[in-house]
Amino acid sequence: MEIANLTPAERRVWWAFPRGETADFSRPGDEHAEHGGSWGPERTVRAEVLRRLLLSGEPADGEIAALRVTGARVTGTLDLHNADVPYGIRFHECHFESELMLYGAEIRQLSLSRSYFPSLEGTALSVTRIVHFSNCRIPESLRLGGARFAGALFLDGAHIGDADSPQDQVLQLNHATVENDVVAPGLVVHGEIRLNGASITGSLVLDEAVLRHPGATVLYAKTLSVGTDVSATRLHAVGRLNLRGLRVAGQMDFAHARLANPGGMVLRASSIVAGEFWLREAAPIEGRVTLRRSQFELLHITPDAWPDSVRLDGLTYGTLDPHLPAEERLRLLEREEDGYVPHSYEQLALSYRRIGDDDAARTVQLAKQRRRRGTLRGPIKLWGHLQDVMVGYGYRPMRAAAWLLALMLTGSVAYGLHHPKPLKPGEAPDFNPVFYTLDLLLPIIDFGQEKAFKPQGAHQWLSYTLIITGWILATTIAAGITRALSRQ
Structure with missing residues (x-):
């Protein structure tokens, strides 16, 4: 030219x-x-x-x-x-x-900050230094699938997609490799973001980003790998976040976030492995949430942030913050889509035991048995009711002591007022209403009173009641001790 x-x-x-x-x-x-x-x-x-x-x-x-x-x-x-x-x-x-x-281009450095372009086709693009799309306006799409960036990728303040007609895959980074950070605070996207299989050596920053794709997937980050942290504080997302298989070496911080997809799945975070997941002071989540089979060292979320429908089977965490009474945490487990999920109760009890709150752990275990009872039928369910009333399935041992004391007082007064007749007059020991009642109540103890005296009428029926009740108490206490030993 x-x-x-x-x-x-x-x-x-x-x-x-x-x-x-x-x-x-x-x-x-x-x-x-x-x-x-x-x-x-x-x-x-x-x-x-x-x-x-x-x-x-x-x-x-x-x-x-x-x-x-x-x-x-x-x-x-x-x-x-x-x-x-x-x-x-x-x-x-x-x-x-x-x-x-x-x-497929190879470029030393690329910066389009504060520029406008309808779209960019950058599949398999390679840039050896920093890439800037800061504050760009891109009404159609930014396609960077399979791209390789040796430096950071800046998308801060960029606007991508059409607010009046959100489309699928308006921002494509699937299978891209970024050997530094992806910096996108204030990013606005109308449509779907694709990060499937991408690898980010540094952090993914989405603070104060606005992602909108109502009724559809707004962020698809299946098997995304992040070398340090995901920071999404004050993120506002309308649509489905699919983070299945995400790997984050550090923390996922969604503090103050607003997540909404009414009537559908809003957060699919199954099989995630991350150091920490923070939803501190997040707005109540609108839509269903699944965290099945995910693993976190710390999970920070308050009960009021959870939606009405969750799936938590296989979720494991080391610490659950903030520390709250077990009754407040248990309400979440009643929202399980899959009904009674034993693992969720065991995991919650384990988190309380790990910090030394054994009372809360026992409360969770008792709730688990009661929830399980709802799945049983017939005599087994009735037996569960008896264990609950008597000793709280072994997690309320003081209740057994109260029953024993009440029954002992009842029997002692009743037999003290009306002594049963000796079976062999002249050979029977002196009658003691307290030890006679204990003989009836405690099946493994023999004070010699029960064999020497025989009550009549109503007192005979009282003795039958004490014997049966004693066996029930002994059996339920033994079951509770067995459970306690198995947990240890």
Whole structure:
């Protein structure tokens, strides 16, 4: 391309490129580049001119060439697919009329901050330094599947997708590799984000991001791997978050987040492995949540944040914060979609025992037995009721002592007022109503009273009642001791 065929604006870019200088077309009071379609020829550059510079331009002697343009309107399609570009590319506050084609390209550095472009095809793109899409406006899609970025990827303040017509996969990063952080605070996306199989060596930052795809998947991050943390404080997501198989070496921080997908699944976080999962002071979640088979060292969430429907089977955690009475935590387990899930009770009891709150752990175990009883039938269910009333399935041992004391007093008074007749007069020991009652109540103790005296009438029926009750108490206490030993 001859320089004589260039417009004055293009000549400015042509002369700035070899020295790595900036061709600045911006003017005071410029609106965002989104409205740059009306900019005149004095700040308009053809995409084919930029392409020729990047593919055949040479640096000036002793200089580092780079394409740096500010405040320009770019016409035509900037097509660099499969190109090897050894120079840095920086467009700041520029307006692109057509899609950017970067499929399979290798670029030293890429920055499009505060620019507008309809879409970008960057599948298999490779950038050896930082990538900036900060505060960009992209109404259609940003496709970076399989891309490799040796530096950080910045999406802070970017707006992607059409608010009036959200689409699937408006931001594609599936199977991408970022060898630093993905920094996207304040990101706004209307449609679906794809991060399936992606690998981020550093952190994923989504603080104060707004993700909207009502009634559909808004974030699909299946088997995403994050080397440090996921920070999503004050995230506002409308739609389904599918995080199945996510791996996070550090913490997932969703403090103050608002998650909503009314009538559907809002958070599918099954089979996740992460150090910590924080939902501190999060708004009440709208929609169903599943954390099945996930593993956390710490899970921080208050009961009021959980939705009405959850699936927690196989969820394991070391510590559950904040520390609350067991009764407040147990209400969540009643919301299980799958009904009675023994593992959920065992995990909650274990978390209380781990911090030394044995009373709360026993409360959880008792609730588990009561919930299990609802799944039983016939005599087994009746036997469960008896164990509950008598000794709280062995988790309320003082209740057994109270029953024994009450029955002992009842029997002692009744037999003290009406002594039973001796079976063999003259051979029977002196009658003692207290030890006679204990003989009836305690099946493994023999004070010699029961065998020597025989009550009549109503007192005989009282003795039968004491014997049966004693066996029930002994059996339920033994069951409770067995459970306690098995837990140890």
